[in-house]
Amino acid sequence: xxxxxxxxxxxxxxxxxxxxxxxxxxxxxxxxxxxxxxxxxxxxxxxxxxxxxxxxxxxxxxxxxxxxxxxxxxxxxxxxxxxxxxxxxxxxxxxxxxxxxxxxxxxxxxxxxxxxxxxxxxxxxxxxxxxxxxxxxxxxxxxxxxxxxxxxxxxxxxxxxxxxxxxxxxxxxxxxxxxxxxxxxxxxxxxxxxxxxxxxxxxxxxxxxxxxxxxxxxxxxxxxxxxxxxxxxxxxxxxxxxxxxxxxxxxxxxxxxxxxxxxxxxxxxxxxxxxxxxxxxxxxxxxxxxxxxxxxxxxxxxxxxxxxxxxxxxxxxxxxxxxxxxxxxxxxxxxxxxxxxxxxxxxxxxxxxxxxxxxxxxxxxxxxxxxxxxxxxxxxxxxxxxxxxxxxxxxxxxxxxxxxxxxxxxxxxxxxxxxxx
Numbered sequence: 531x532x533x534x535x536x537x538x539x540x541x542x543x544x545x546x547x548x549x550x551x552x553x554x555x556x557x558x559x560x561x562x563x564x565x566x567x568x569x570x571x572x573x574x575x576x577x578x579x580x581x582x583x584x585x586x587x588x589x590x591x592x593x594x595x596x597x598x599x600x601x602x603x604x605x606x607x608x609x610x611x612x613x614x615x616x617x618x619x620x621x622x623x624x625x626x627x628x629x630x631x632x633x634x635x636x637x638x639x640x641x642x643x644x645x646x647x648x649x650x651x652x653x654x655x656x657x658x659x660x661x662x663x664x665x666x667x668x669x670x671x672x673x674x675x676x677x678x679x680x681x682x683x684x685x686x687x688x689x690x691x692x693x694x695x696x697x698x699x700x701x702x703x704x705x706x707x708x709x710x711x712x713x714x715x716x717x718x719x720x721x722x723x724x725x726x727x728x729x730x731x732x733x734x735x736x737x738x739x740x741x742x743x744x745x746x747x748x749x750x751x752x753x754x755x756x757x758x759x760x761x762x763x764x765x766x767x768x769x770x771x772x773x774x775x776x777x778x779x780x781x782x783x784x785x786x787x788x789x790x791x792x793x794x795x796x797x798x799x800x801x802x803x804x805x806x807x808x809x810x811x812x813x814x815x816x817x818x819x820x821x822x823x824x825x826x827x828x829x830x831x832x833x834x835x836x837x838x839x840x841x842x843x844x845x846x847x848x849x850x851x852x853x854x855x856x857x858x859x860x861x862x863x864x865x866x867x868x869x870x871x872x873x874x875x876x877x878x879x880x881x882x883x884x885x886x887x888x889x890x891x892x893x894x895x896x897x898x899x900x901x902x903x904x905x906x907x908x909x910x911x912x913x914x915x916x917x918x919x920x921x922x923x924x925x926x927x928x929x930x931x932x933x934x935x936x937x938x939x940x941x942x943x944x945x946x947x948x949x950x951x
Contacts, residue, residue, distance in 0.1 A: 829860025
């Protein structure tokens with residue numbers, strides 16, 4: 531009998547099948563179906579074509595108005611209104627708008643809406659974030675979201691897996707963002723195509739839950755179906771604080787089959803930047819010359835958590851943003867916004883010359899709150915740097931950690947923390 535990976539065990543449990551192998555097609559019960567203000571309207575239109583009067587569950591659907599919200603134009607307003615009307619009509623409990631709205635992949639874990647052992651689909655590619663909590667979570671198209679809302683089920687081809695065995699501990703000012711950029715630089719943007727990226731090893735315990743959320747968030751940037759971490763004390767403490775439902779813990783069989791195994795020594799990872807126009811185009815600071823920038827964005831579902839803002843504030847405290855550089859700080863949720871304000875982080879940011887935005891995906895996808903003009907360069911803690919991702923097709927996005935982004939804000943060029951501390 532073939533041994534199963536962590537992902538395969540979760541899928542087997544939700545398909546009510548004892549044994550799975552990679553490549554099988556299975557029908558799985560869903561614990562959460564997620565959509566945002568861009569993808570949900572398409573799903574709602576398809577749901578209406580199915581002809582069902584009710585959604586499969588009023589509790590297991592989440593609609594988050596975060597991409598073009600607060601509404602940036604008439605079309606965005608119409609999209610949000612369509613979601614609002616649907617949520618009201620179907621009595622969907624987890625509808626987040628206005629002052630309750632946060633960036634979806636930070637909001638759902640914070641609200642305890644996802645737990646270990648869950649199967650989660652979201653009409654957003656970065657749904658894979660929740661693998662940090664020991665869930666199988668993956669992005670789907672809006673049609674799959676519609677069927678999920680109607681039936682509570684989804685079809686999957688069981689993925690094979692790549693094992694990443696972590697050892698050692700990160701050095702100061704090096705973060706989970708550097709880890710995942712290092713890995714994507716190593717294996718490429720299609721290096722884990724339709725595979726599970728499964729993390730294990732003694733190094734896992736040294737990573738914060740925030741680091742793990744960041745790493746799983748960008749699994750899709752390596753082409754992965756999902757990223758997933760084992761459930762440990764840090765995971766359980768996080769879930770308890772979020773008042774999530776009782777976790778169901780799965781772990782890979784000792785002799786589970788992996789397509790490849792990579793050993794990663796965390797202590798050897800350096801601050802890393804992904805250059806335009808792919809996340810795999812990574813460089814460390816021994817390879818980076820004088821590159822001037824126009825904008826810095828610290829936020830997104832990748833790096834908008836409190837830990838990220840605290841890190842940026844430590845570097846910006848008592849310093850000034852370089853003249854001519856716009857710095858936008860975006861806390862990921864209202865709770866994070868409040869915590870950052872109460873900790874005095876906003877004063878540090880504003881004193882430095884940065885500005886603070888309400889929670890929104892905003893500039894990450896070229897939505898609003900920081901679009902780039904022709905020829906402009908930005909350092910961003912976001913997850914993608916494709917051509918035109920943050921504005922004009924002749925603008926450039928450099929992906930980095932909050933520490934590197936904050937250091938770059940001070941110098942006006944892509945900089946490591948060593949240059950400012």
